[in-house]
Amino acid sequence: MISIQSLTHNYHNGPTLKFPDWEILNEEQWLLLGASGSGKSTLLNIISGLLKPENGKVKLNETDIYSLSQKEMDRFRGQNIGIVFQKPHLIKSLNLFDNVALASSLAGVKINQSRVMDLLSSLGLADKTKNYPEELSQGQLQRVSIARALVNSPALLIADEPTSSLDDENADNVLKILTQQAAENHASLVIATHDKRVKDKLNKEYLL
Amino acid sequence: MNILRLSTKNLLRNKLTTFLNIILVAFGVAILSILFLASTQIGNKLEQNAKDIDLVVGAKGSPLQLILSSIYHIDFPTGNIPLKDATELMENPMVKRAVPLALGDNFQGHRIVGTDSGFVSLYGLKLAAGKFWSRDLEATIGSGVAAEAHLKVGDKFFGAHGLSDASDEHKHHAYTVTGILQAQGNVTDNLILTNIGSVYKMHEPDHEEHEAQEEVEINNKEITSILIQYRSPMSVVIFPRMVNQSTNMQAASPAMESARLFSLIGVGIETLKWFAVLIMAISALSVFISLYNAMKEKKYDLAVMRSLGASKSKLFFLVMLEGLLITVSGAILGLFIGHLALHIIGHYQESSQARLTGLYFVTDELYLIVAGLIIGVVASILPAIQTYRVDIARTLSKEK
Incomplete structure (x- = not known):
């Protein structure tokens, strides 16, 4: 279960952003909606432990994540939160298998080879594991980044504008994959978007 | 990973x-x-080659050249010194050991060194085969020479005039290899040792074609240089000065010249x-x-x-x-x-x-x-x- 309480943040010289309290139960799937500039990315960064808020608490399964030290927080994030960015951000010098496996080793989790393979094949990439990111299409890379976000079986899967650079067909695909994989891996899902195509696909919405 | x-x-x-x-x-x-x-x-x-040699005495000229020619056998000698003067110096009480050298010939680039048994004890030479030279025209060769020239005990070879490979061979006298030295890891591996008499014999005027210059060399009985070990370290200061000032020869210290x-x-x-x-x-x-x-x-x-x-x-x-x-x-x-x-x-x-x-x-x-x-x-x-x-x-x- 994830909860945020009385969160506020303000950037240097910017207006103060206030975030309504929010509770996400296990395996719930949410859309985080808002116009650009409304603070979606800021909230996502705060929830995923990348940006310390001015005030308020973020709790993930009873852990107040901003009470952790920097190093503990890095590890906690690696093990409990999977993030899918708008761009795939894969490491160019590693092949797909290693890119996914890297997420385990960086989070201090033992690499589970069959888990990596299972994830990649469930995303239709079984025959590409030895390929390098340069050799793949944008859509395929996005799927690899989803596999990477899920490899440590996180409690929470966060996707930040996962569809904005994709065409209709691919956007639809990615959404399907995200909801399906989150459910299969028993993770809660938060998709931040301002993409109208996504709007009605999930039943829970958090508006900024 | x-x-x-x-x-x-x-x-x-x-x-x-x-x-x-x-x-x-x-x-x-x-x-x-x-x-x-x-x-x-x-x-x-x-250092190894000059290990036990305190001083080299030879003809006047460049001291570095004297050291190079008499110890490292690289450069040409500075000239010759009269045997009479050399003997006088060798009998000086300050000298513990003196080894005369007579250079001038080579065999396929390996220098032929006329010397006495003092050379053997100075460098601590040991035989790998055969025996040391004892009579004229007998030679004991270094391990490097034996390997490169494919010589073994009993073989004969002709020396050539000069210090580098030359065609001007002394055809009338052949050396006989009597012994081969163990490898020492120093310059002696590449030398051919014989007695001074052999070197004289090579240049004796019993053949008409010999040049006048060589005759003078022999008539006056000259050698190239002397390697000297002092009896006491005290001599370091006095002895070279004495040689340089009171004789027609020069003294050069290997340590100083190497440093230079x-x-x-x-x-x-x-x-x-x-x-x-x-x-x-x-x-x-x-x-x-x-x-x-x-x-x-x-x-x-x-x-x-x-x-x-x-x-x-x-x-x-x-x-x-x-x-x-x-x-x-x-x-x-x-x-x-x-x-x-x-x-x-x-x-x-x-x-x-x-x-x-x-x-x-x-x-x-x-x-x-x-x-x-x-x-x-x-x-x-x-x-x-x-x-x-x-x-x-x-x-x-x-x-x-």
Whole structure:
């Protein structure tokens, strides 16, 4: 279960952003909606432990994540939160298998080879594991980044504008994959978007 | 998937840059290691050959030339000295041991040295086969000579006039090999030892075609030089002065002349050393620039890795490791190249007296690896510190 309480943040010289309290139960799937500039990315960064808020608490399964030290927080994030960015951000010098496996080793989790393979094949990439990111299409890379976000079986899967650079067909695909994989891996899902195509696909919405 | 593997993969992705950097480091290290190895080996050889010789007395001229010709058997002798004067000096009470040398002939480039049994005890020579020379025209040859000229005990050969390979052979007298010396690792390996009488005999005027100049040489009974060991260290000051002032000969100290020789070569060695240091500095700069430039591209990678759970210190070491991998492998490659190059040089070296070998190691080489480590640290510390400054949230949001 994830909860945020009385969160506020303000950037240097910017207006103060206030975030309504929010509770996400296990395996719930949410859309985080808002116009650009409304603070979606800021909230996502705060929830995923990348940006310390001015005030308020973020709790993930009873852990107040901003009470952790920097190093503990890095590890906690690696093990409990999977993030899918708008761009795939894969490491160019590693092949797909290693890119996914890297997420385990960086989070201090033992690499589970069959888990990596299972994830990649469930995303239709079984025959590409030895390929390098340069050799793949944008859509395929996005799927690899989803596999990477899920490899440590996180409690929470966060996707930040996962569809904005994709065409209709691919956007639809990615959404399907995200909801399906989150459910299969028993993770809660938060998709931040301002993409109208996504709007009605999930039943829970958090508006900024 | 540990950090080492990740940094190796990163380096392999930019093969050319990595290659250039490794080569730069290797080049600097190779030059330094060649300098270390060669100067140590030459120094050792010089020292070994002059080990128990306190003084060399010969004809007036360049003292360095006298030392080079009489101890290292490289240069030409300064001239001859009268046997009468030499004998007087050899009987001086300050002299513990004196070994006369008569040079002038060679066999296939190996010098024929007319001397007495004092030479054997001075250098501590031992036989590998046969016996020492005892009569005229008997010769005991060094192990190097035996190997190169394919001579064995009982073989005969003709000496040639001069100190380098010459066609002007003394056809009327043949030397007989009576013994072969054990390898000593010094200049004696490449010498042919005989008695002084043989050298005289070669130049005796019993043949008409002999030149007048040679006749004079023989009639007055001359030798080339004397190697002298003092009875007490006190003589170091008095004896050379006495020789230089009261006789028509000159005395030269191997220790002093070797030091002078080294200071002459030293300028060159010093220049090369700075050249190598410069190359190493350039390599450090090059590694730094490559890593620093790569940081721009890598900023996203690093931010992603942070978001995946890597700590700042882990990424710091990741970048450090990339620099260190380059410089340390460069240093090791450089040592290898240095040894290989020296071995090749030694193989093609003409003067067998100071042959260099690549199969020789000095402790200074360890410092070169340490230097590689230091260069790696210096070059990668700034880029590595940058990993601490990467703002993940901002970096990852920026590319939207």
